[in-house]
Amino acid sequence: MFSTKLSVSIHILSVIACMEGKSLTSEFIAGSIGTNPVLVRRLMGRLKKADLLVTKTKVGVIGIGRDLDKITLLDIFLAVEDDCEVFGIHTSANPACPIGAEIETVLTYFYQDLEASFYKKLSETTLSDITNRLYKPSFKTGEFPVQTIGKEII
Amino acid sequence: MFSTKLSVSIHILSVIACMEGKSLTSEFIAGSIGTNPVLVRRLMGRLKKADLLVTKTKVGVIGIGRDLDKITLLDIFLAVEDDCEVFGIHTSANPACPIGAEIETVLTYFYQDLEASFYKKLSETTLSDITNRLYKPSFKTGEFPVQTIGKEII
DNA sequence: CAAATTGTAACTATTATGGTTACAAAAGGA
DNA sequence: TCCTTTTGTAACCATAATAGTTACAATTTG
Numbered sequence: 345m346f347s348t349k350l351s352v353s354i355h356i357l358s359v360i361a362c363m364e365g366k367s368l369t370s371e372f373i374a375g376s377i378g379t380n381p382v383l384v385r386r387l388m389g390r391l392k393k394a395d396l397l398v399t400k401t402k403v404g405v406i407g408i409g410r411d412l413d414k415i416t417l418l419d420i421f422l423a424v425e426d427d428c429e430v431f432g433i434h435t436s437a438n439p440a441c442p443i444g445a446e447i448e449t450v451l452t453y454f455y456q457d458l459e460a461s462f463y464k465k466l467s468e469t470t471l472s473d474i475t476n477r478l479y480k481p482s483f484k485t486g487e488f489p490v491q492t493i494g495k496e497i498i
Numbered sequence: 499m500f501s502t503k504l505s506v507s508i509h510i511l512s513v514i515a516c517m518e519g520k521s522l523t524s525e526f527i528a529g530s531i532g533t534n535p536v537l538v539r540r541l542m543g544r545l546k547k548a549d550l551l552v553t554k555t556k557v558g559v560i561g562i563g564r565d566l567d568k569i570t571l572l573d574i575f576l577a578v579e580d581d582c583e584v585f586g587i588h589t590s591a592n593p594a595c596p597i598g599a600e601i602e603t604v605l606t607y608f609y610q611d612l613e614a615s616f617y618k619k620l621s622e623t624t625l626s627d628i629t630n631r632l633y634k635p636s637f638k639t640g641e642f643p644v645q646t647i648g649k650e651i652i
Numbered sequence: 653c654a655a656a657t658t659g660t661a662a663c664t665a666t667t668a669t670g671g672t673t674a675c676a677a678a679a680g681g682a
Numbered sequence: 683t684c685c686t687t688t689t690g691t692a693a694c695c696a697t698a699a700t701a702g703t704t705a706c707a708a709t710t711t712g
Contacts, residue, residue: 345500348587348669351585355588355601363597370688382673388689431505438529438532443530453631462619465612535657543659
C-alpha cells in the first residue's frame with residue numbers, strides 16, 4: 345500500500361485549516377498527529393513547494409494556500425509521495441521470450457488507464473470535504489485543551 | 499506504490515496461458531521473467547490457493563484455473579498482495595485533539611470509496627485482455643527459441 | 653529405482669518509512 | 683540589540699517489506 349504520508353498531510357492541513365489563529369508550531373501539529381515535529385516540517389516543506397501552504401515569512405507560520413475546496417487529495421498525494429505510480433513493473437523480463445518482450449508495454453497500457461481512473465477519483469475529494477466532516481464550532485472558541493496537545497502529552 | 503507482485507503474477511499466468519503444452523517448470527517461467535524459480539513458486543502457491551491455477555498432481559504442472567476472461571486483475575491482486583488497502587492511516591493520532599479524535603474515521607470514510615472505485619477498475623480488466631495483446635500464433639508453433647529462455651540465458 | 657521438480661524454510665541484501673538528534677539561520681519579542 | 687523560539691535540513695537509526703538465494707525433504711514420472 346501507499347504510505348501514511350497522504351493521511352498525515354491531510355491531518356496537517358486540517359489542523360491548520362480548522363485552527364487558524366492559534367499558535368501552529370510544528371510541535372503543536374505533531375502533538376495532534378502523535379508524531380515527531382521533524383516529520384511535520386518535512387511534509388510541510390513539500391506542501392509549501394506545491395503551494396498548498398503559504399508562509400507569511402521565510403521561516404514561519406502559515407495559512408492554507410488556496411480555498412479548501414480547491415485543494416484535492418490528488419494535489420496532496422502528488423505533493424508528498426515520491427513515487428506516485430500505482431503498480432511496479434519488473435524490468436527484468438527476458439526479451440528473448442515473446443511474452444517477456446511484450447509484457448512491459450502491455451502492462452503499462454493497462455496500468456495507465458487504471459492510474460488515470462485512480463487519480464480522477466482522488467481529485468474528486470477536496471480538503472473542504474474532509475474538514476466539513478471534522479469541523480466542530482468548539483475548534484475556534486477554544487473549548488478543547490490545546491495545551492495538552494503539544495508538549496505535555498508527548 | 500504497490501510491489502511488482504501483480505505484474506510478475508500476470509506474467510506467470512500469461513506464460514502458462516499462452517504456452518500450455520510446453521514444459522512449464524518454475525525454472526522455465528522464471529527464465530521468461532528474469533527472476534528466480536523460487537519467487538515463481540512462491541507466487542504460484544498463492545495463485546493456486548486462490549484457484550487461479552490448478553495442479554494436475556499434488557506437486558506438479560499446471561493449467562489456468564478458469565477461462566481467461568473470468569480471471570480479473572483484481573482476483574490476481576487480492577491473491578498475491580498481503581496488504582490490499584490503498585493508503586495507510588497513522589494510528590498515533592491524539593484523541594485529546596478534536597481533529598486527532600476524528601481523523602481516522604473521516605479518512606477511512608473517503609478511502610473506502612476510493613478503494614471501491616480502484617477495485618472496480620481492477621476487476622474490469624481480465625487475463626484475456628492481457629493475453630490478447632500478447633499472443634502471437636508463433637507461441638504454440640514453437641517458432642521462438644524456448645530453450646534460450648530457461649537455463650541457458652540465465 | 654533415479655532424475656527432475658515442487659513446496660517450503662531460512663537466510664541475505666536493498667530499500668522505504670518513520671523516528672530521532674543536532675544545529676545553523678531566521679524571526680520576533682523584551 | 684540581545685535572547686528565545688522556531689524553522690529547515692542534514693545525518694543517522696530501527697523496522698518492515700521486497701526481492702533474491704541456498705538448501706532440502708517430499709513427490710512425481712520416466
